[in-house]
């Protein structure tokens with residue numbers, strides 16, 4: 001289903017993000033988690049693209065299988081890093097051939113092994129170039145969307161700012177370029193203080209950005225996970241009250257998990273009270289935290305959260 005139809009049919013949206021596992025055992029664990037999350041009736045799910053395009057086929061296979069088995073709109077992430085125009089063209093063609101309706105168009109993280117990586121050699125330097133290319137592809141009429149719109153397009157937004165552009169005014173110009181190029185929605189980086197999200201949303205509105213902005217939420221599930229999160233989301237703030245709550249748990253992993261879920265639950269409750277367009281859960285391929293948050297909010301599924 002095209003993302004604009006999803007937003008029109010039932011807002012706010014509730015969506016889940018997965019990453020493609022690399023081993024058979026973790027594939028089975030992922031499908032177990034997905035089956036446990038299915039009763040929550042997500043508006044859509046999304047599948048990440050490994051740094052430097054390292055999961056090109058794995059992402060494709062998971063997207064196609066998840067859509068078929070779960071009968072839910074599945075959105076592949078796609079990044080510019082290490083790709084030629086021809087690469088992107090054939091990836092889009094393959095997704096179009098499988099009836100995939102939307103793409104999350106991203107700049108992308110550089111490959112883990114930086115040796116030999118030359119950013120200047122990438123056909124697309126920024127996500128905006130990818131958005132423009134997808135729009136051009138949409139214009140070619142290759143995509144089977146019944147409305148002739150081609151792929152719906154999502155882009156990333158950073159409530160606390162992206163480390164690559166310290167000038168926040170310039171950064172907003174870059175985001176606006178992606179929207180003007182044809183993005184249909186924005187999904188944000190994780191954040192722990194909702195004020196950052198509300199301020200970002202206001203700044204978007206001032207910049208003339210009027211597409212839905214979906215809030216990215218990642219519950220802290222362990223001390224190690226928190227460290228990894230801090231690394232991956234480069235620049236995310238961990239507010240002192242959150243850190244104090246985590247420190248109080250000492251070495252107790254269950255307590256840390258409980259605190260992380262409680263914090264994320266309160267974030268979601270507050271976002272819903274402030275009419276968020278959607279909440280995107282970074283699940284890390286686990287079901288417990290997301291299911292617990294729904295339960296804490298008194299809902300059996302996404303429909304319940306919309307009451």
Ligand SMILES: Cc1cc2nc3c(=O)[nH]c(=O)nc-3n(C[C@H](O)[C@H](O)[C@H](O)COP(=O)(O)OP(=O)(O)OC[C@H]3O[C@@H](n4cnc5c(N)ncnc54)[C@H](O)[C@@H]3O)c2cc1C
Pocket residue numbers: 047048049050051052077078079105106107108109110125126127128155156157162163164165170171174178187188189190216
């Ligand atoms: C929701 C979400 C999902 C993600 N999923 C993945 C994933 O699956 N795989 C992955 O590898 N990474 C993923 N990332 C990480 C993301 O790719 C990186 O954080 C990347 O550095 C920024 O992506 P972007 O799409 O905002 O890039 P861009 O929009 O290209 O922006 C990157 C930087 O370049 C600047 N910039 C943009 N346009 C211009 C311009 N015209 N001129 C000069 N500077 C410009 C921006 O201000 C910013 O600082 C995800 C991030 C988010 C928020």
